[in-house]
Amino acid sequence: MRGSVRQEARIAAPTKAAAILARPLALPCGVVLRNRLVKSAMSDSLGDGAGNPTRDQACLYQRWARGGAAAAIVGEVQTDPFALEKPGNLVLAPDSDPEPFSRLTGCGRENHGHIWAQLGHAGALAYAPLGRPRGPSAIDMPGLSCAQMTAGEIRDIPALFAAGAERAKAAGFTGVQIHAAHGFLLSQFLSPLFNRRTDDWGGALPRRVRLLMESIEAVRAAVGAGFPVALKMNCTDRLEGGLHEEDAAELVGLIDATSIDLVEVSGGTYFPGAKPAGGGRGGGPYFVDFARGLRSRTSKPLMATGGFKSLAQVADALESGAVDFVGLARAFVMDPDLPGKWIPGSGPDPHFPRFAATTPGAVTAWYTMRIAMLAEGREDGFADSAEKALDRYERRDAARHESWRARFGNP
Numbered sequence: 001m002r003g004s005v006r007q008e009a010r011i012a013a014p015t016k017a018a019a020i021l022a023r024p025l026a027l028p029c030g031v032v033l034r035n036r037l038v039k040s041a042m043s044d045s046l047g048d049g050a051g052n053p054t055r056d057q058a059c060l061y062q063r064w065a066r067g068g069a070a071a072a073i074v075g076e077v078q079t080d081p082f083a084l085e086k087p088g089n090l091v092l093a094p095d096s097d098p099e100p101f102s103r104l105t106g107c108g109r110e111n112h113g114h115i116w117a118q119l120g121h122a123g124a125l126a127y128a129p130l131g132r133p134r135g136p137s138a139i140d141m142p143g144l145s146c147a148q149m150t151a152g153e154i155r156d157i158p159a160l161f162a163a164g165a166e167r168a169k170a171a172g173f174t175g176v177q178i179h180a181a182h183g184f185l186l187s188q189f190l191s192p193l194f195n196r197r198t199d200d201w202g203g204a205l206p207r208r209v210r211l212l213m214e215s216i217e218a219v220r221a222a223v224g225a226g227f228p229v230a231l232k233m234n235c236t237d238r239l240e241g242g243l244h245e246e247d248a249a250e251l252v253g254l255i256d257a258t259s260i261d262l263v264e265v266s267g268g269t270y271f272p273g274a275k276p277a278g279g280g281r282g283g284g285p286y287f288v289d290f291a292r293g294l295r296s297r298t299s300k301p302l303m304a305t306g307g308f309k310s311l312a313q314v315a316d317a318l319e320s321g322a323v324d325f326v327g328l329a330r331a332f333v334m335d336p337d338l339p340g341k342w343i344p345g346s347g348p349d350p351h352f353p354r355f356a357a358t359t360p361g362a363v364t365a366w367y368t369m370r371i372a373m374l375a376e377g378r379e380d381g382f383a384d385s386a387e388k389a390l391d392r393y394e395r396r397d398a399a400r401h402e403s404w405r406a407r408f409g410n411p
Contacts, residue, residue: 017315018345025324027261027301031175031228033070033325034112036318037339040264040305040327041075041118041177041232044371045088045393049400050407051081052097053090053104060375061104064332065113068339070325072108073177073230077117079164081408082132083185085122087400091408092117092167105172116175116230117168119161119219123185124194125270130404132411135188136195136202143272154201157185157211158218165229166222175228175261178215183269186212187234190251193241194271205247209254220259230262231255235290238268245290249297256298264303264327265291285313292322303327310349311342333367333374355386362386365393 026032046057064072076089084091092101108115124135124146133146134153165176180186188194189211195202201210219229233255235248255263265287286306294302305327308314314326331338334350341347355363366389373382384392 017311017319018343020315020318021311021339022343025301027228028259029226029228029261031114031226031261033114035068035070035339035343036325037068037070037314037342038303038325038327039064039069039072039332040303040329041073041179042329042333042371043076043085043089043368044074044375045086045368045396046372046375047088047090048100049087049403051078051089051091051093051404053100055100055103056372056375058100058104058107059377060371061115062107062110063336063374065108065110065115067332067337068111068343069113069332070339071114071116071175073116073118074104074108074173075118076120076122076179077164077168078120078122079160079167080121081404082126082130082411083121083123083134084127084131084404085120085125085184086127087130087397087404089120090117092164092171094163094167096167096171098171101171105174109172109174114174114228115172116177116228117164117171117173118177118179118232119164119168120179121157121160121185123188125183129401130408130411135185136197139194141272148197151199154211158214161215162218162222165219169223169227175230176219176223177230177232177262177264178212178219179232180212181232181234181264181266183237183271186215187237187243187269190234190247191237191239191243191269192247193237193239193243205250206254209251213254213258216255216258216260225259228261229259230264231260232264232266234267234269235265235287236267237271239271242269248290249294252294252300253297256300260300262301262303262325263294263298264305265294265323266305266327285317288317288320288322292320295321301325305329309352311347314342330367333370336374358386359390362390365390369393 076085126133134149135146138148139146237243287304291304301324303325304323366386369389373379
């Protein structure tokens with residue numbers, strides 16, 4: 001059944017599970033998150049096409065805050081408009097209008113919630129019609145090409161992330177997350193498949209991680225000691241020759257010496273040919289086992305994102321000690337009020353759609369377009385097929401090209 005939602009849902013009732021979810025936890029910086037459920041970043045693509053938040057986007061994050069999420073992370077917030085992932089991204093530029101950002105963050109802080117900006121740079125995956133695809137090494141393959149970054153361009157990256165973090169704090173965001181996953185720039189530098197440099201940024205892991213470590217240091221200097229700085233990283237690229245779990249575990253050991261407050265574990269990339277991010281046992285959560293193995297390497301709070309579909313799965317991951325937080329993305333799209341239902345212990349698990357075989361990218365587009373309906377309060381009437389959602393998604397992006405160029409110019 002394409003684009004439709006299953007009718008059955010198991011009722012999640014165990015009060016012990018609810019109590020586990022409700023426990024607050026202090027991050028190393030001293031900030032306390034009120035429970036263990038975080039709305040993980042997605043590319044919600046709700047910007048106005050010129051890098052600014054919209055009223056609908058503010059309403060969306062207000063809804064997640066009122067629903068009880070401990071924190072909601074706004075995906076793909078850029079500081080370089082030519083390193084965009086999509087033209088619906090937000091851009092924290094020096095001349096950004098503060099009013100729409102203040103409206104967004106004010107709504108996201110309702111009900112004692114936190115709203116964090118995910119600081120991104122698409123690198124080789126920069127949206128080609130409007131951006132400048134650049135990566136650690138040149139790529140020329142079907143569906144993807146980019147130039148190699150110069151040493152000067154690389155040296156500028158930590159300052160870009162720091163400027164974004166400083167502007168995010170000034171705009172009212174209560175934390176930031178450095179995006180080093182899913183094949184975007186910092187992830188590209190970590191991957192031996194995409195980073196074939198022979199200088200100070202390539203080769204063995206300690207050199208491949210250099211840009212990330214310098215970016216973490218610059219961001220912390222920009223925001224100060226009491227402000228949450230999280231990291232999103234891959235445990236695997238799901239590509240032959242890419243970042244693998246052994247290197248990822250070693251990376252976490254290196255991160256332990258930094259001022260990072262929360263490590264979110266994810267996986268997979270958007271590069272052509274990559275396998276889906278999934279891989280959990282029996283179709284369950286994807287990265288909990290990997291996170292469990294990190295406890296001997298780090299004292300940082302850990303969060304796993306991907307594959308969680310039920311209260312039982314979330315509670316098991318938390319009770320086992322594998323993770324300190326669970327990141328939910330699509331579950332929050334299907335039910336923005338999950339914490340308010342699960343923490344009392346009487347709410348149902350969310351309904352998820354089942355799709356027939358679809359065009360690549362169509363399922364992601366379906367969730368993205370449902371986010372748009374959720375932001376407008378019209379999700380109950382959303383009945384697109386995955387293919388129709390993909391068509392609407394691509395037409396919406398194309399319609400934004402003119403406004404993006406009018407604001408930022410041509411790459």
